[in-house]
Each structure stands twice: as structure tokens, then as C-alpha cells.
Amino acid sequence: MAHPIATATPAAPAITPISVKAILPWAVFFGILLMALIYFVGAEQGATSLISGEDVHEWVHDGRHLLGFPCH
Numbered sequence: 001m002a003h004p005i006a007t008a009t010p011a012a013p014a015i016t017p018i019s020v021k022a023i024l025p026w027a028v029f030f031g032i033l034l035m036a037l038i039y040f041v042g043a044e045q046g047a048t049s050l051i052s053g054e055d056v057h058e059w060v061h062d063g064r065h066l067l068g069f070p071c072h
């Protein structure tokens with residue numbers, strides 16, 4: 001007597017490709033955020049200064065050294 005073999009597998013969820021047109025605004029948005037972060041870590045209150053004082057420098061000082069930006 002043959003035993004029935006369960007061959008049914010659960011259906012894989014359909015994968016919908018994401019178009020470049022849908023990703024582009026998010027890529028631009030996060031690219032701008034990343035560039036602002038790199039600016040504040042690498043240059044603000046060092047090479048340039050948009051904000052007076054030294055608070056930004058103190059907050060990002062270790063990151064600046066870690067990433068190799070010139071500091072002092």
C-alpha cells in the first residue's frame with residue numbers, strides 16, 4: 001500500500017520588483033541626510049562653522065578622529 005506523499009508546499013509570497021522611479025526620491029532624501037551628517041561630523045566647527053560655539057564639535061569629536069577627518 002502506497003503512502004501518499006505530501007508534495008504541496010506553501011506558496012511563496014509574490015515578489016514585486018521596486019522600480020527605480022519609486023526608489024529615487026528616497027535615495028535622494030537619504031543621500032542629502034548622509035551628506036549633512038558627514039558635513040557635521042567632518043567639518044562643522046572645525047574647517048567651517050555655521051553654528052557658533054563648540055557644542056557640535058564636542059558631540060562629534062570622537063567620530064571625527066575615528067573617520068580620519070583633520071581636527072586639531
Ligand SMILES: [Zn+2]
Binds near residue numbers: 061065071072
Ligand atoms: Zn580632535
